[in-house]
Amino acid sequence: MSTRTLPLRGAANPSSLRDGTNPGSFANAPNLGGALTFSSPDTPGMPQPSDKTAWDFLPPGWRREGDRAIAPAGFVPVTQLEHARLGNITPEMKRVAEREPHLSAEQVRTEVAAGRMIIPANTQHLQHALEPMCIGRASKTKINANMGASPVSSSTDEEVEKLKWAERWGADTVMDLSTGGNLDECRQAIIQNSRVPIGTVPIYSMIIGRKIEDLSVEVILESLRQQAKQGVDYFTIHAGVLREHLPFVQRRLIGIVSRGGSLLAKWMLVHGKQNPMYAHFDEICDIMREYDVSFSLGDGLRPGGLADASDEAQLSELSTLGELTEKAWRKGVQVMIEGPGHVPFDQIEYNMKLERQLCHGAPFYVLGPLVTDVFPGYDHITSCIGATAAAYHGASMLCYVTPKEHVGLPKKDDVKQGCIAYKIAAHAADVALGIPGSRDWDDSLTKARAALNWEKHFELAFDGDTARAFHDEDLDVDTDFCAMCGHDWCSVRISKEIVEFASGKADGFTRDKIAQSAALTPEQREILEKRGVLSPEEIHRLASKTRKAVGAEGSKGSCHSDYVEPQTAQQIQEQRLVQLRTKPEVSAAE
Numbered sequence: 001m002s003t004r005t006l007p008l009r010g011a012a013n014p015s016s017l018r019d020g021t022n023p024g025s026f027a028n029a030p031n032l033g034g035a036l037t038f039s040s041p042d043t044p045g046m047p048q049p050s051d052k053t054a055w056d057f058l059p060p061g062w063r064r065e066g067d068r069a070i071a072p073a074g075f076v077p078v079t080q081l082e083h084a085r086l087g088n089i090t091p092e093m094k095r096v097a098e099r100e101p102h103l104s105a106e107q108v109r110t111e112v113a114a115g116r117m118i119i120p121a122n123t124q125h126l127q128h129a130l131e132p133m134c135i136g137r138a139s140k141t142k143i144n145a146n147m148g149a150s151p152v153s154s155s156t157d158e159e160v161e162k163l164k165w166a167e168r169w170g171a172d173t174v175m176d177l178s179t180g181g182n183l184d185e186c187r188q189a190i191i192q193n194s195r196v197p198i199g200t201v202p203i204y205s206m207i208i209g210r211k212i213e214d215l216s217v218e219v220i221l222e223s224l225r226q227q228a229k230q231g232v233d234y235f236t237i238h239a240g241v242l243r244e245h246l247p248f249v250q251r252r253l254i255g256i257v258s259r260g261g262s263l264l265a266k267w268m269l270v271h272g273k274q275n276p277m278y279a280h281f282d283e284i285c286d287i288m289r290e291y292d293v294s295f296s297l298g299d300g301l302r303p304g305g306l307a308d309a310s311d312e313a314q315l316s317e318l319s320t321l322g323e324l325t326e327k328a329w330r331k332g333v334q335v336m337i338e339g340p341g342h343v344p345f346d347q348i349e350y351n352m353k354l355e356r357q358l359c360h361g362a363p364f365y366v367l368g369p370l371v372t373d374v375f376p377g378y379d380h381i382t383s384c385i386g387a388t389a390a391a392y393h394g395a396s397m398l399c400y401v402t403p404k405e406h407v408g409l410p411k412k413d414d415v416k417q418g419c420i421a422y423k424i425a426a427h428a429a430d431v432a433l434g435i436p437g438s439r440d441w442d443d444s445l446t447k448a449r450a451a452l453n454w455e456k457h458f459e460l461a462f463d464g465d466t467a468r469a470f471h472d473e474d475l476d477v478d479t480d481f482c483a484m485c486g487h488d489w490c491s492v493r494i495s496k497e498i499v500e501f502a503s504g505k506a507d508g509f510t511r512d513k514i515a516q517s518a519a520l521t522p523e524q525r526e527i528l529e530k531r532g533v534l535s536p537e538e539i540h541r542l543a544s545k546t547r548k549a550v551g552a553e554g555s556k557g558s559c560h561s562d563y564v565e566p567q568t569a570q571q572i573q574e575q576r577l578v579q580l581r582t583k584p585e586v587s588a589a590e
């Protein structure tokens, strides 16, 4: 017997509100209201959290009294940050608390006031169908899906359809990154149709019909004002790319891969001036405050390959983003920070914890990161691995990557694949961090799986249709095993028998030898042997013969609990399918 003690670090049972089924996670003990809320234990040498929060960067004339701030007389709050600082619990904070059952509305307010959480909710968008949500490490990890027409593909209708599709597959926010077609019309349609917050990279629309070198401050501010008025909930603003950072880029393998970053770098080189987004940051803040547009401070110098990760260009920009965070907070504007990109797995924790320090805990919104560069066509997987680590180590929102990354414009199925990969990453991190209740879903599905309850199994699955199709591809009847192992090798079924034996239900249980199931017809055996070789049509043709073995009239076996009592079901299975001996021999003498 092992006497090993698990390295349990969290509270005794921090992971479930409902069933009380979760053991504590190995993450740090939950510390709501502190810098280490749902955080991973630090590997030695990691940057420590900042000892500052948004409370240290109040607007001029404000003062703090306990957990409230006092604003100058006559001040009218607009943004969620301003309301939170003043102690107001807004309807949006209440709605967020309903959607995050482990948080109270007061805790949401506290996190927003500290700058560790944002509620991206443009006051204009709230007049449409927006469902308020939050982004911050005290809440569940969120995912973003990108879409948008390009000059060579897609239309407004297609993008709205993609928006609905992304919402269907769990996108918590959507970014409209259109660079072609009618940008204004597409953006307006997306805002009017979306229940989730919409983000944009406004510089894209600023250069439609003009060269980047012709971009003026007036055009920048006017475009921002127009998009803010339309109802965009967050803007990616690449204000952290400075002239001083550009020489660092020369040492890179792939230079600047951010569209916004490369455009602004060109503008700076042509004009010999500082980045206008940086130089006019205060004016930008004023426009954004007016409609409560949140900042997504862009990572214009993010690495585009593993070799460029964590280099001077990237980290210098991150440091500037910290400085801009302080400025935005002083203006009452909500802030999250964008992050890399392409990062080797071992550097991810460092990147997350450096952001937490330099940007004082402002939510980190990361793209991937991809942990290898050599699998184009599969970058939803390479990045999902990095995204899981990023979320565990501190990222609050994960920007999805689709299989089309680097090679084409995502179509509907790519959007679905990207969303699912990122829902996996986000949920895996939430379970690992011990966010209350997050593992209850897993436990429910495990119970259905253990009971070989296929209907429940598919109902609980994130993509039940696909799970059911895979199941039915090989074995289109409801029975006590699936085609992966087959009847005789189904450990779950055998475990059920063991439990029955151990619980006394099969008193005197003995097992002779494993016998071939009657259900494993020659055709069924052929299916199992040729899995992946036979066409779906052939599989269905062959698999349907299994129906005969179990007397299935419809899609379910005659032993299914919909048709017969448990005892009869057992008899049918014993007679027709279950050749494994689970009952004691009855001697001839008895």
Ligand code: SF4
Binding pocket: 480, 481, 482, 483, 484, 485, 486, 487, 489, 490, 491, 492, 493
């Ligand atoms: S056959 Fe194998 S994969 Fe299928 S339910 Fe049984 S143990 Fe699980």
